[in-house]
Every structure is written in structure tokens, then in C-alpha cells.
Amino acid sequence: MKHVTTANFPAVIHNSGVPVVVMFYASWCTKCAMMKPIAEEISGKYHAQYLFIEVDIDESPLLAKTYTDDLVPTFVCFKNGTVLASFGGLISSSILEERLKKIFRKS
Numbered sequence: 001m002k003h004v005t006t007a008n009f010p011a012v013i014h015n016s017g018v019p020v021v022v023m024f025y026a027s028w029c030t031k032c033a034m035m036k037p038i039a040e041e042i043s044g045k046y047h048a049q050y051l052f053i054e055v056d057i058d059e060s061p062l063l064a065k066t067y068t069d070d071l072v073p074t075f076v077c078f079k080n081g082t083v084l085a086s087f088g089g090l091i092s093s094s095i096l097e098e099r100l101k102k103i104f105r106k107s
Contacts, residue, residue, distance in 0.1 A: 001036075001043050001052045006060045014081040016051045019104050023054045024064055024074040031090045032073045038093045039075075042100070050100065077103050 001023065004012050013020050023039050025032035036054075043052035057064035057072060067086065068074040074088035077100065085103045 001040055001054045004053045004055050004060075006063055009055065009060070009063055010081075012051075012053060013078045016078075018049060018051050019084075020051045020053060020078040021100060022067070022076045022078065023052065024057050024068050024072055024076065025054060026057050026072050028058075029072045034090055035073045038091075038096060039073075041093055042096050045097075046100070050104070079104065 002012070004022075013022070021039075021043075023032075023035070025036065039052060039054075043050070055063050057068065064070075067076045067083070068088070071088040073090075074086060075096075076086040077084045084106070085099075087099060091099075
């Protein structure tokens with residue numbers, strides 16, 4: 001997963017040729033540490049269909065305030081720079097995979 005900050009976030013989500021999945025996380029968050037390998041697994045499996053990026057909420061608090069409800073990890077799905085959906089918490093790889101397929105199938 002590509003690490004993104006406030007400085008390059010707009011360019012990444014607007015210029016990606018594929019839908020973007022953003023994982024908002026914190027280095028101190030145990031659930032985030034548990035979700036990261038799951039997100040990396042799905043990222044590797046679907047690298048041609050989705051761009052997975054990560055944003056540290058402590059490093060980019062304005063982004064966190066805009067896109068999360070103080071819950072980490074939070075996933076936000078973008079297509080052409082527009083938010084399609086968001087969800088948070090600890091989930092399995094199969095549920096993450098199904099949610100992404102459902103979200104991006106609608107768009």
C-alpha cells in the first residue's frame with residue numbers, strides 16, 4: 001500500500017486510473033495493526049482493479065477529520081475523486097473483498 005499525506009492526497013485520489021481504497025489508521029491502534037496485513041493481501045490480489053493507499057491520522061489530521069468519525073481503521077472508497085462509501089473496524093479479508101466488489105460494482 002502506498003503511504004499518502006495531506007500534501008499528495010488530492011492528486012492521488014483524483015488522478016488514479018482505478019478506484020482508490022484509503023485505509024485511515026494510527027500507529028498506536030491495535031485493530032489497525034491487525035487490518036494492515038488483510039488490506040495488503042487484498043491490495044496485492046486486486047492491484048489492477050483498485051489502488052490501495054494508507055493515511056496516518058496523526059500525520060494528516062485534517063484528512064482524518066474530513067473522512068473519518070474518529071474510528072480507526074476506516075476505509076474510504078473513491079472513484080474519480082468522489083467518495084462512494086466508507087466503513088470501519090476490524091473485518092476479515094473475505095468481507096473486505098465482498099464490500100469492495102459491491103461498492104465498485106454499483107458505480
